[in-house]
Amino acid sequence: MATLIEICDAYINDDSIITEPNNTTFIPEAITMQPLNQILYGPPGTGKTYATIDEALRILDPTFLQENGKDRSKLKAKFDELSTAGLVRFVTFHQSFSYEDFVEGLRAATNDDKQLEYKVEPGVFKRLCDDARTQGIQPGIGIRNNPRIWKISINGTGPSPTLTYCLDHGEARIGWGKTGDLLQPLEGNAFYESLGSGDRGTLRYYAEEIVPGDILLCIHSAEMISAVGVVTGDYRFDEKPPSAVIGDYNHVRSVNWIYRDLKLPIFPLNDDKQFVAKTVYLMDRFTWGDLLAYLEQSGAKPTKTNVASGERKPHVLIIDEINRGNISRIFGELITLIEPSKRAGADEALELTLPYSKRPFSVPSNVYLIGTMNTADRSLTGLDIALRRRFTFKEMAPNPELLDEVNIDGVNIGAILRKMNERIEVLLDRDHCLGHAYFIPLKKNSNISELKFIFRQQILPLLQEYFFEDWERIAWVLNSQTNLGTEAFLQKASTDLTSLFGPEIANNLQNSDRRWRINEDAFGNIECYRNILGISV
Template sequence: MSITNHERQQFLEQFKKTWPIERLKTLKLEDYTSVGDKETLAYWLEFGIGRYLGSIKGGDSSKFGIYERKAEPKGQRDFISSDDRYSWKNKYGTSAKSAFANIKKKIIAVIDAVQAGDVEKIELLDFESALKWKLAFIYQNHAKPCVLPIYKLSKFKPFMADLPNYTHTIAYTKLLAIRGNRSALEYGFELWQKADAIEGQSTSDFDTPNDEENAISTLKSAPLNQILYGPPGTGKTYETVRAALQVLDPVAVAEYDACCHAKSVWKDRQQARQVLKARFDELKGQQRIRFVTFHQSFSYEDFVEGLRAETDEASGQLRYEVVDGVFKSLCEAADAKVTQKVEATIELNGRTVWKMSLGNTLANDAAIFEDCVTNDYVLLGYGGDIDFAGCKSRQEVQQRFVSSGVRLEDSRDYRLTSVTAFVTKMKPGDLVVVSDGNFKFRAIGEICGDYAYKTNPEYDGDYAQMRPVRWLRQYSPSLPHTELLNGQFSQMTLYKLSSPSLDKAKLAQLLAHAPTDTENQRPGARVLIIDEINRGNISRIFGELITLIEPSKRAGAAESLEVTLPYSKKPFRVPDNVFLIGTMNTADRSLAGLDIALRRRFAFTEMPPRPELLQNVSVERVNIGGLLAVMNQRIAALLDRDHCLGHAYFMPLHDEQTLARLADIFRQNIIPLLQEYFFEDWERIRWVLNDQSKAQEHAFIVAESAGLPELFPKVNDRLRQTQRWQLNDKAFSTIEAYRGIVAVASTPAETAVTSAQGEFSPALTEDDTARMDA
């Protein structure tokens, strides 16, 4: 169906007539979204005549913040909550009513802002991107438009080559300035068609995928294994926060980027960073992000699995248990499926939480656990065939043991302790965590009845102590203990779990978000950050897993592989939802090149110095961005670009643009790093600092008087003298010393920094180059 521009204008007027601002201010939830109702605002925006005003078709209904469902929600999404009728994004509220109230406020805020011509306010508004820009386009003053009917940010790329870090605001402002006398609607449609032609595709649907669709696309396209590499101080570890969230919460990253582009004030950007870091810390607390630093002593046992000595509670004998390393535990958590959940979120409400082992030997462990989960109870192996019904205290339990002829070691006997807790202290409503060794757990249940004696001939008279249980969660394979505890489980068969060992926030997370279907649910993606990845012995740390981390060898891939681990003797595979992010310092001269087996399995992202981040920082009229750029030009000429100086050393100057702070940076960071780079070749360090062109009192490094005649009387003429150097302390507190670093640049220091890519062009004079070559 071909729509003319005149018809589009008519549709625009009809939309505003049907949905005037006054109606939006009194909008009700059922008028905003309703299944099968073509008269709702959501339907008009996506499928009604609103689709001819720039479509937002694509993805699912979560693009509207809240939506009514046709059926029960499918699967589990951490950012979505649901009741019996609606689903909504958690960030808008804790109920359908509160969420819609916030969404309606944001709709009105968008309209108020666009009618005031304040596009930047809309940019910063935390609201659904496509939705807010479409509303802004429709309700703006079309005599003086400030928004185009293009809501997909990437569609502007062909027109923004000179501004690669553009936002919606920047794109709208630039393109509207050259629209001529065409309407915004006509002009926007023309731009969309031109973009299609430039991108070499047939005319697309004039639409924009929503944030969730973008997030899914990002997750699929993000490299499973990547390494951020660059010289010291370029923000590699700093960038891992953003890289991890690009995988786990790309919407948070998009909001952060938008804020940084819109805000030029450093403090505002820092506040946005704090919000991003808080989200990172939240996911890290949920064990979805793990952080580890490689070093020369880091081993396979730390990374994959190893043996640890433990003392058996019953026999007192020493035994060795396989302990998972950081990578294996992360993989098993990512690969675990929830095989059973109740259809409700379980509140803790001060419940007592118990740890319990179901089976205490390798021979009967599996059978007992399966028996318990099948028949909805837990069984205690101690106490034999003694019936403890009616016991109310430890003394009464002890008397039953004695009456049955059982000889206890003393009043602290482990059998007496466990039975007493099971019979007299456990109560209905308590929670029980079923361990799987000392480092895993496989089920969580709720005690739902009193103690009972149950004969079990198949267990030779043991496991007769029973408590009925409602199983709340079961996991296969078992989850690592780190998903629940701040430490490991004790060897004891039964005991209370309490703070600080028990992390109640993690337990609450495990007991929340119950599904409403019967499908097994996989946890979300997991990220392992490996700092200083090139400092470890790669073959020693990864072992046989070096092959399994390849995308084509991951679980579910066409060429999927698994190996049998040497300690546990169990098969192991690497899931396709585990992402590895490493950092590598290219200037670490104590190490050989990165293991080639690892290099070809990782995508490499360079993190160069970015002096443009310092272009607005000056200390007594010395531009710090230009200062850094010139020094790095000289280092690249003398050594290589892998040994440049990172911008991170100078970032504190954003908060404190003083000569004293600059002096501290040079004393504590820059000069020591240059000493390391040049093996204390002070002559070349002087060239980097341009000391040879300065007055003596402004040079950081000056010649030291050798005093050779006094040291070696009468032999001075036979000595081969070598120049000796010393630091000039006074220069650090003199602004002319820093100004002199860039004094011979062929262009002003400020122009040594480009605003786009952070690269710098050569700015050395011929005289300066000649001195270096001398």
């Protein structure tokens, strides 16, 4: 046990695992050099969340970052554009955040029969992985973002001339042609009204709810998938079907059949349930990402040679305050799968079965994780070692140089930040220093009113938390102990202890009286800030 403790201590104290990414100019090819998993860590107010935009663009569009690195408005606009496109997601960890929010969990829902049921709902990380896995095959074949998946049976089950015609000619057809065009008013249509509610629902789904970009699953039997296609056109009514097609199969959709002749069981995707007899209905137990992963795992080959030719773009998940969540609970078994060597396609790739959906899952190699960590909230050395081993770390230290040109009545703000942080490092540690971001508003409004607001409403409450309201040490940080007059932010209480307790008790309390009061007037006095620097007034 003693040997094990020594090894763990050596690992925790090994600075070599805390690395700084190269700050040289990045070119598009440099994306391969970006860490798949990284954490920006530092004290409060050092711009960690602010920096995630640059880090995300360094991965997604390094050329744009290189050309516009100093124009924050352009960088933010580009980041928003990529977020809208689904290439960047943002989540904040907290104590209540769980595996069910991050990976997948059960959600209560009401079905078509108004009955309560529980469905497996993917979390933010699984949705991102599904998008990252499927996006590369979507360009050129018309799959929309988050497509719905519809079951369809064309002329029942098994092979048939009608099915063969549809697969060969890029169509999907269903019967009940005597209804006429479903886009025309159906009120008073005797044939339509003679149909049961299930058949009318099928026709409504087919004509109105299926949209271009959705996925069709054509069945081979009640247990087997025959073909997978992408809907490429709106509904149309064919007055005269071809001779190879059943005569009343007038209802047509254009479909790009990307997989054929599959004969794959539906059970692993559909919670061990077979297809029901309804001709067309929504399959909501799995996503397009689940289906694609299943097809790839089964060795299915697309019929189109260009199906997977699209570039699989990087997808970024930004996890703010990553150390505030219960990492083991949130990541679960995926803590292993995010490791670069265990990603899909790697030599040591791993795949596991998710506990709720019972479906195979792996993490794509084009998924990037960027976390932020407030070291004042929890020390880096206290972070889960399993997490530390799988992430690279970039320190975001206070940067007083950004404030060196900010002066208020001759008091340099950069110098104030340096001096206070030097004292905090001595009294606490570097993890509890003050970040430059608190003072950035002074670059636009360099006046005593703004400085007063920052110190009274932000800096002092933070110091109170840091030092657990040990006012004497807070006074040391502000250098108030050297000047107890009107220029001191904190002043010793002046109440006569004898009048409170009598002479005997007052004498015993004389050296333990640690009462301080906040001098509100000091925050509007520039001389008090000058006193922080140790400059005599």
